[in-house]
Amino acid sequence: MNVETLYGLGAAALVGIGLYGLIVLAHPLRKIIAFNVMGSGVFVLFGALAKRGAAAGLHADPVPQALLITAIVVAFAASALAVALIVRLIESTDSASLASDPPDGSRD
Amino acid sequence: MTGNIVSLAIVLLLLALAVWAVVARNAFLAIAGFVAYGLLLSLVWVRLHGVDVALTEAAIGGGLTGAMLIGAVSRLRGTEAAARAERSGAGVHVLALLLSLGVAATLALCVLVLPDPAPTLAPQVAQNLAVTGVGNPITGVLLAFRALDTLLEAIVLVIALIGVWSLAPERFWGGRPGLRHQADPDGILAYFARLLPPLGIVFAVYIFWAGADHPGGKFQSATILAAMWTLVLMAGLADTPRIDHRALRFGIVVGPLVFIAIGVLGLFSAGALLAYPPQWAKPMIVVVEVALLPTLTLVLGLLLAGAPARRGGGA
Amino acid sequence: MSTPGGLLLALAVLLPFVGMLLGLVAGGRHVRRIAFATMLVGLGIAVGIAWAWLQAGELAYLLGDWSPPLGIALRADGPAVAMLLAVAGVVCGIGLYARADFDTPAGSSESRAAFSYWLLLLAVWGSLNLVFVSGDLFTLYVALELLTFAGVPLVCLAGSGETLRAALRYLLFALCGSVLYLLGVVLLYGGYGTVDMRLLAEAVQAEPIARTALALMTVGLLAKTALFPLHIWLPPAHGGAPAAASAVLSALVIKGSWFLVLRLWCDVMPGVAGASAAQLLGGLGAAAIVVGSVVALRQQRLKLLVAYSTVAQIGYLFLMFPMALTGTGVHDGAVAAGVLQAISHATAKAGMFMAAGLVYAALGHDRIDDLAGAARALPIALLAFLIGGVALMGVLPSGAYLAKKLLLDAADGSGQWAWTWVLQGGAVFTAGYVVLVGVRVLRRPAQPLAELKPISLLSQWAALGLSLASLGLALTAVVGPLPASLISNPLSPKELGNTLAVLAIGTLLAWGLARRPLFSITSGSLRGTTQALARGFEQGDHFIRRWPSAMVAMLGIAATFGWLLARA
Numbered sequence: 001m002n003v004e005t006l007y008g009l010g011a012a013a014l015v016g017i018g019l020y021g022l023i024v025l026a027h028p029l030r031k032i033i034a035f036n037v038m039g040s041g042v043f044v045l046f047g048a049l050a051k052r053g054a055a056a057g058l059h060a061d062p063v064p065q066a067l068l069i070t071a072i073v074v075a076f077a078a079s080a081l082a083v084a085l086i087v088r089l090i091e092s093t094d095s096a097s098l099a100s101d102p103p104d105g106s107r108d
Numbered sequence: 109m110t111g112n113i114v115s116l117a118i119v120l121l122l123l124a125l126a127v128w129a130v131v132a133r134n135a136f137l138a139i140a141g142f143v144a145y146g147l148l149l150s151l152v153w154v155r156l157h158g159v160d161v162a163l164t165e166a167a168i169g170g171g172l173t174g175a176m177l178i179g180a181v182s183r184l185r186g187t188e189a190a191a192r193a194e195r196s197g198a199g200v201h202v203l204a205l206l207l208s209l210g211v212a213a214t215l216a217l218c219v220l221v222l223p224d225p226a227p228t229l230a231p232q233v234a235q236n237l238a239v240t241g242v243g244n245p246i247t248g249v250l251l252a253f254r255a256l257d258t259l260l261e262a263i264v265l266v267i268a269l270i271g272v273w274s275l276a277p278e279r280f281w282g283g284r285p286g287l288r289h290q291a292d293p294d295g296i297l298a299y300f301a302r303l304l305p306p307l308g309i310v311f312a313v314y315i316f317w318a319g320a321d322h323p324g325g326k327f328q329s330a331t332i333l334a335a336m337w338t339l340v341l342m343a344g345l346a347d348t349p350r351i352d353h354r355a356l357r358f359g360i361v362v363g364p365l366v367f368i369a370i371g372v373l374g375l376f377s378a379g380a381l382l383a384y385p386p387q388w389a390k391p392m393i394v395v396v397e398v399a400l401l402p403t404l405t406l407v408l409g410l411l412l413a414g415a416p417a418r419r420g421g422g423a
Numbered sequence: 424m425s426t427p428g429g430l431l432l433a434l435a436v437l438l439p440f441v442g443m444l445l446g447l448v449a450g451g452r453h454v455r456r457i458a459f460a461t462m463l464v465g466l467g468i469a470v471g472i473a474w475a476w477l478q479a480g481e482l483a484y485l486l487g488d489w490s491p492p493l494g495i496a497l498r499a500d501g502p503a504v505a506m507l508l509a510v511a512g513v514v515c516g517i518g519l520y521a522r523a524d525f526d527t528p529a530g531s532s533e534s535r536a537a538f539s540y541w542l543l544l545l546a547v548w549g550s551l552n553l554v555f556v557s558g559d560l561f562t563l564y565v566a567l568e569l570l571t572f573a574g575v576p577l578v579c580l581a582g583s584g585e586t587l588r589a590a591l592r593y594l595l596f597a598l599c600g601s602v603l604y605l606l607g608v609v610l611l612y613g614g615y616g617t618v619d620m621r622l623l624a625e626a627v628q629a630e631p632i633a634r635t636a637l638a639l640m641t642v643g644l645l646a647k648t649a650l651f652p653l654h655i656w657l658p659p660a661h662g663g664a665p666a667a668a669s670a671v672l673s674a675l676v677i678k679g680s681w682f683l684v685l686r687l688w689c690d691v692m693p694g695v696a697g698a699s700a701a702q703l704l705g706g707l708g709a710a711a712i713v714v715g716s717v718v719a720l721r722q723q724r725l726k727l728l729v730a731y732s733t734v735a736q737i738g739y740l741f742l743m744f745p746m747a748l749t750g751t752g753v754h755d756g757a758v759a760a761g762v763l764q765a766i767s768h769a770t771a772k773a774g775m776f777m778a779a780g781l782v783y784a785a786l787g788h789d790r791i792d793d794l795a796g797a798a799r800a801l802p803i804a805l806l807a808f809l810i811g812g813v814a815l816m817g818v819l820p821s822g823a824y825l826a827k828k829l830l831l832d833a834a835d836g837s838g839q840w841a842w843t844w845v846l847q848g849g850a851v852f853t854a855g856y857v858v859l860v861g862v863r864v865l866r867r868p869a870q871p872l873a874e875l876k877p878i879s880l881l882s883q884w885a886a887l888g889l890s891l892a893s894l895g896l897a898l899t900a901v902v903g904p905l906p907a908s909l910i911s912n913p914l915s916p917k918e919l920g921n922t923l924a925v926l927a928i929g930t931l932l933a934w935g936l937a938r939r940p941l942f943s944i945t946s947g948s949l950r951g952t953t954q955a956l957a958r959g960f961e962q963g964d965h966f967i968r969r970w971p972s973a974m975v976a977m978l979g980i981a982a983t984f985g986w987l988l989a990r991a
Binding site for chain 1: 493561564565568571572575576579582583584587588589590591592594595598599601602605606609610612613616659965968969970971974975978
Binding site for chain 2: 612631974
């Protein structure tokens with residue numbers, strides 16, 4: 001098995017781990033960490049594809065690598081917005097729970 | 109052979125850190141694991157021959173994101189206990205495990221059936237790189253072939269900043285983000301905040317300039333500058349600017365606006381929006397990058413600083 | 424490969440962002456002025472694009488003069504042009520409505536709400552235009568993120584705790600969707616070496632990589648479009664935002680991810696998608712219509728009713744898929760129907776949210792039970808609301824009517840009778856909540872209404888204008904390329920009879936399912952049963968909108984898609 005396939009399989013596992021965290025972790029800050037883990041799994045997969053595409057004297061396919069730089073920055077922006085929201089939510093309501101009120105008809 | 113063993117070790121350690129980041133007992137431990145994870149990830153990029161990506165990952169993915177998460181942990185005000193009480197039952201955990209395993213297994217299968225030889229755009233990039241005037245193929249893709257993506261990326265950052273600013277309480281609008289930090293003026297933080305920034309600036313400028321033909325570029329450079337700025341802020345040597353400061357606003361928009369202006373210039377001189385006439389390609393690209401540098405530095409630093417949290421008082 | 428007029432596509436994308444950047448640096452009172460100037464020019468560009476398309480057919484533009492797969496191409500076909508024009512119109516309408524709401528008050532140099540609203544409105548517009556014209560899947564990923572980052576702060580613009588929670592929920596769920604979408608794009612690049620949609624359409628085969636990519640991307644986009652059962656974030660987000668923001672979110676933002684599903688299934692991978700998976704999409708749509716409408720009838724606040732009706736109307740947008748993908752190629756009539764439905768919903772829903780906002784502003788509340796006398800007090804606003812609802816019911820000559828006719832046509836052609844029942848049934852549910860609100864507002868109040876706060880006349884006319892646009896959308900068939908033969912005489916006995924039947928059954932539904940009795944006639948045990956049923960729906964909806972349930976549902980749907988695609 002070559003290196004790229006190894007990293008590709010590792011990436012698949014990372015996506016699974018991040019996804020698990022996203023489903024079961026209750027605190028939104030932990031969810032953001034899980035989201036970043038899952039995102040980085042996707043990025044590593046892309047990077048493995050880039051390495052597989054080495055050709056024409058280049059060590060790796062530059063297009064996926066360029067797209068990765070864009071994606072990493074976008075993921076940072078997403079995390080920044082989420083963290084700002086979490087901090088503001090906690091300041092405003094002293095709770096970080098995402099649960100909504102049940103439809104008992106008296107609260108709306 | 110040894111190369112494979114090292115890669116295997118890295119992957120296993122990576123998975124272990126990822127699991128740690130997800131199952132750790134509290135947020136602080138998870139983030140510690142996550143920062144280590146980010147640094148190891150940079151190593152992965154180096155092994156995958158993606159030095160530019162490694163620099164970006166180390167700077168933004170590991171560094172800035174980690175700093176931001178650590179800053180957030182200190183403001184959680186005990187909400188973690190409530191979150192633990194909200195945990196789903198064992199049934200959900202099992203279901204989640206099965207589904208995640210399913211997704212991971214499907215992806216693994218896809219990895220194993222990827223076409224061989226791999227489809228790649230490397231030959232096309234290599235062929236057309238000379239026209240762009242830059243030597244680093246990634247810079248070529250980012251600023252010439254797929255310039256729209258880079259422009260949009262800068263715009264994404266600005267929109268995220270507008271979003272973060274919009275979260276400010278009404279009474280603090282126009283004020284300064286974050287709290288005023290005070291650090292012991294004789295302490296080590298203040299010492300480093302005086303020592304490192306000049307070095308950081310030199311380093312950042314080098315990486316920026318080298319990015320044309322070697323790994324590097326504006327994102328990595330801007331991150332270093334933003335980190336230096338954050339260090340100075342944390343040591344209390346300077347205060348965050350008021351968000352209604354005209355010069356600040358101008359610095360934030362100059363990058364994308366210049367990029368669009370150069371794009372329009374390309375329309376008249378090379379026939380298409382965001383095109384570059386052959387002799388002028390390198391200078392135009394340099395202008396765009398120079399303009400993007402303040403935008404990226406300011407936005408990255410401000411995203412880290414957060415929403416306005418106190419009244420300004422003077423400019 | 425660039426066509427003349429293709430440059431307009433690039434301008435349509437860049438102009439709103441330029442406006443946003445200029446507004447950011449100018450600040451203060453200039454923000455609103457710059458926004459309006461941008462709207463004017465942007466509307467002109469959209470009209471220009473439509474004109475260029477009518478002359479020359481499909482438009483294309485190569486950015487930087489690099490052609491795919493190396494570069495990025497912008498393309499606009501019929502559906503894209505229609506959406507560009509409609510969104511430009513709706514943005515201008517919402518802008519006129521919001522002019523009064525988001526004014527910088529005298530005495531302050533800059534207002535947080537006004538600053539944020541106008542800039543985010545422009546950001547949404549630019550991102551949507553990019554979604555419609557981008558021919559590159561990765562650029563579309565960036566566009567989706569742009570849309571999300573612009574939409575989320577609109578939810579919590581008012582700043583209250585509940586809206587912050589709703590905004591965070593929206594952001595997190597939307598990010599899950601984005602990651603799954605990006606994962607699909609990465610897989611496609613790995614399999615075929617390009618992310619250009621045209622090139623992929625030629626290269627893609629029905630094999631595991633393409634199937635996995637399609638399943639993941641679709642599910643990610645469904646999460647962002649809030650299709651049942653992934654609507655976890657929508658009701659509180661759209662119900663809690665300021666009315667001008669809800670209009671943007673409901674009418675515009677969700678159309679972006681829906682349009683991408685359309686592109687992926689009908690343009691990029693129709694061969695991979697296949698008919699059985701399309702049936703699943705339609706089935707989810709049908710479920711959305713039923714659950715969304717029933718829970719809408721249970722709501723006590725007008726804005727939440729409108730938000731849940733959006734959940735139902737999103738279901739409509741996915742009914743087109745079983746008709747479009749029948750295994751024998753893509754049916755253009757069904758695609759046209761989908762686009763028409765999207766535009767009808769965008770205009771009508773914007774009008775309805777704007778009307779609800781006016782009611783709230785004038786009366787200080789939007790409790791449906793206490794709206795007696797509102798029709799007399801706020802005639803234009805409530806006319807806008809009711810006309811919007813009637814338009815969505817599918818009454819001639821509304822866009823929804825034409826869309827329904829096109830879909831019935833397509834269903835006939837492929838022998839899918841079951842869907843005709845769903846289509847007819849959906850109109851009945853819509854009638855239900857139109858009647859519910861209509862009865863309440865037309866009732867004479869027990870005491871005269873309290874002092875009304877003044878509301879802007881321009882805002883009222885903007886709301887009415889958009890609702891009327893939805894009601895008259897079918898008339899564009901006369902000038903556009905759609906078959907005008909489908910429009911029959913609105914006053915013919917058949918059409919009138921149909922409308923009356925729909926209204927009648929809708930009234931029955933409202934009587935049975937709404938919380939308070941519709942008329943003061945003694946409710947019987949039948950009503951007891953229907954009430955229990957309705958409560959069951961509400962509990963079920965609340966259960967599915969919990970985070971773990973929604974995530975499990977999301978992955979479950981992905982797995983089901985994967986299985987159906989493999990069987991095809």
